[in-house]
Amino acid sequence: MEKDIQDKSRTQIKKEAEKLQKLGEQLIKLPIRQLERMELPDDLRDALIEARSIKSKIAGRRQRQFIGTLMRDVDPEPIRHALMQTDANLPIESEIVKKTRMWLDRLLTDDPAVMEEFICACPGLDHQRLRQLMRNVKKEKTTGKSSKSLKALEQLIMKSMNGK
Structure with missing residues (x-):
């Protein structure tokens, strides 16, 4: 994994982080029951649920960035697949x-x-x-x-x- 990071430029790393953050933003919009059905780590699920209750624009941005950070430790493909299924429904x-x-x-x-x-x-x-x-x-x-x-x-x- 370290070698993969060394082969990527900083721009590529930032773009991947932004994609993960956008994926996290899509997850925030899902109903809580669907989030609970997905196989997400507990800390990520808690952060997603907490993001729904944040009203402050700045605090919301920080929470979305935090979710993006948590998303780095998760394989995004099963999440994308689950999102496509919910969009189809x-x-x-x-x-x-x-x-x-x-x-x-x-x-x-x-x-x-x-x-x-x-x-x-x-x-x-x-x-x-x-x-x-x-x-x-x-x-x-x-x-x-x-x-x-x-x-x-x-x-x-x-x-x-x-x-x-």
Whole structure:
């Protein structure tokens, strides 16, 4: 390893360090559950999680540099491979979210035909729960309360979309 470092110029070493730091920045953006699934050293995982909570611009930069330093001791190829797999899954998830929001908007129009269409599209759906949440959403809109039922309705729609 020492001989490899001696053969490289300082510019090459700096470029590799910058690439590792950028890879670390991509890891910071991942959800914590995905970070925990990856086989990362504990100190690197802790540094990545801590970087998410840092608000100061300067402290954040220092933390990213620290992550880049920790990344030097890790083989980056498995991490890059895992990142490509998560990137490949993102369009599928966002498509489900788009469909969920589309159905939510359509259901909130309070058209009975839309309700029946959704029930037919998702046969395993709990019809009573759907109607109850729809009533609660209407009631919460009129009273001006925060809409817990709206969130529950969105989750119900998403679950029924995934169940297909």
